[in-house]
Amino acid sequence: MGHATGDQLLISVSRRLQAGVRASDTVARLGGDEFVVLLQQPAGHQELAIIAEKLIEIIEQPIVLGGYDFHTTSSIGISIYPEDGIDADILLKHADTAMYVAKASGKSGFRFFDPEMNRRAVARVEVERDLRRAIQEQEFELYFQPKFCLSTERLCGLEALIRWQHPRRGLVQPDDFISVAEETALIIPLGEWVIRAVCRQVVSWRDQNLFYGHRVAINLSLLQVESDAFVDTVERILEETGAPPRLIEFELTESMVLRNPGRSAKVLQRLRKLGIHLALDDFGTGYSSLSHLRQLPLDTIKIDRSFIQNIPNSGEDNQIVRMIVALGKSAQMIVVAEGVETKLQKDCLRALGCDFLQGFLFSRPVPRQELEPLLLRDNEKNACPPCVGCQQTLSEQVE
Structure with missing residues (x-):
């Protein structure tokens, strides 16, 4: 102005x-x-x-x-x-x-x-300082939480989650540092590390014949999506690592997409042209409609865990989940329910028509060493008919 x-x-x-x-x-x-x-x-x-x-x-x-x-x-x-x-x-x-x-x-x-504010402010400064060093020293590691297919009872994808191996504090959870990374724009180099680490891991699993076409999902931040260099950075990482784009999925939240729908659509279109799959995370917490969804090149919607925790006892949440599933199906998208913790929830989600489930009922996020035996066992089930998600990946491989 x-x-x-x-x-x-x-x-x-x-x-x-x-x-x-x-x-x-x-x-x-x-x-x-x-x-x-x-x-x-x-x-x-x-x-x-x-x-x-x-x-x-x-x-x-x-x-x-x-x-x-x-x-x-x-x-x-x-x-x-x-x-x-x-x-x-x-x-x-x-x-x-x-x-x-x-x-x-x-x-x-x-x-x-109040004095507690001062303590939190000092703690935040310490986290920022340590985080800058950690990015330089690469003190992070990936954990993976499996997604399971309801139709085949098989592992059908993974979500990559970052953990910080702090030299003094031990294993630090994302809730304790991601907000500081976003406030200080350190999420840009941190997010780049995650994407590169996932791509390298996918290539390693493929070379070991441990991977049967499962995609690995990566959470994006608003700053990454709004960065002019983001798509070019992703393309460079794919070229450097040799990772197949079809095995990478980016997860974005509704609030990120709705902040600037026009710009988001352009960024997502460019990512889609690279062959990367796209998922809308925490679905149901924002104001997305079918018209919004159809304007975006999305492959998957993930139902927010807040709607999952009270089913099947909450008739209102049951109805919301049923509507979200119908919305996803009408847009020809895969529907994933996250935060599944009980067999009752699993059975209810099966009846409601969800494709994939993710949550502690099946597996907590685990490091690579604990995940690989599960991948090996899953590989032995290759003769099983693939589910809709696996079939989609396999058809892309043929093309």
């Missing part, structure tokens, strides 16, 4: 902030789009909360500049003298920490500082 318009926008915001507080209070701009408000002798937490809500509300009102409406949001962090600090630097630091917590919780909110 240009520097001049940006400056006018900041001036308008500062005037609104000044109008929202008392004459005895101070409003100042720290830099960029950050402001500080110094309130003289507030009555307490309740008054501060009321003022914060008022400031958020007035900032959200459209600002008209050059005939255009500009919509702004804000996140507010609050620190109080003397309980949160006795000098300006500490109070600003703690307000800043609280502001980032408010921002992470969703725009247009406020948070009071």
Whole structure:
């Protein structure tokens, strides 16, 4: 929108902030789009909360500049003298920490500082530092969770999941570092490592005759999909490793696809042209419709585990799963249910028409060494008729 318009926008915001507080209070701009408000002798937490809500509300009102409406949001962090600090630097630091917590919780909110925030902020900095080193030292390894076919009771695919072998903390689960990787854009090199590692592993299994056409799914992040270099990077990795694209599947969430449907469709079309299969993960948690699905070159939809955990006891979830299966079938896609933990769930999903199941009932995510005996046993069943997913892969091999 240009520097001049940006400056006018900041001036308008500062005037609104000044109008929202008392004459005895101070409003100042720290830099960029950050402001500080110094309130003289507030009555307490309740008054501060009321003022914060008022400031958020007035900032959200459209600002008209050059005939255009500009919509702004804000996140507010609050620190109080003397309980949160006795000098300006500490109070600003703690307000800043609280502001980032408010921002992470969703725009247009406020948070009071508490010491636990500081501990979490320090821990996050440590994770980021260690993560940068770990990417350089390649301290990660892949775990794999099998998918099973309901019609043949056979292994019919894998999902690759990253684990971090931390030199001090031991095995670190993704929930403890993926969010930091995404916030710092370290997910780009980390995601590239995963794709390359999976491609190398697929080639190794193929050369050992351990693989019978099963695809390996890889979870993508929003930053990867939005990166202009992503598809070129994937193509380069496929060429370097010699991995057959038909044995690679990328999983994307509904929210990622719906954030920018036009761009997502173009990226997915390019990936599909490479021969990579595409799956929509966590299906049912967003707002996808049949029209959305038909615009995307998807092969698979995965029903979110939140709909699986209460079946068959929840009539509502049963109906939702039945509708998702029908939606997938009408779009000629494979339907996978994830988070399957009981035989009752398995039997119910079979009756509802799911193709593949994935969950602790069949196998937890396991390292390569524990998976390979399962692949070997599955290879001995080659004479069995292939299911719809395997048949699809085999037909591609013939073509």
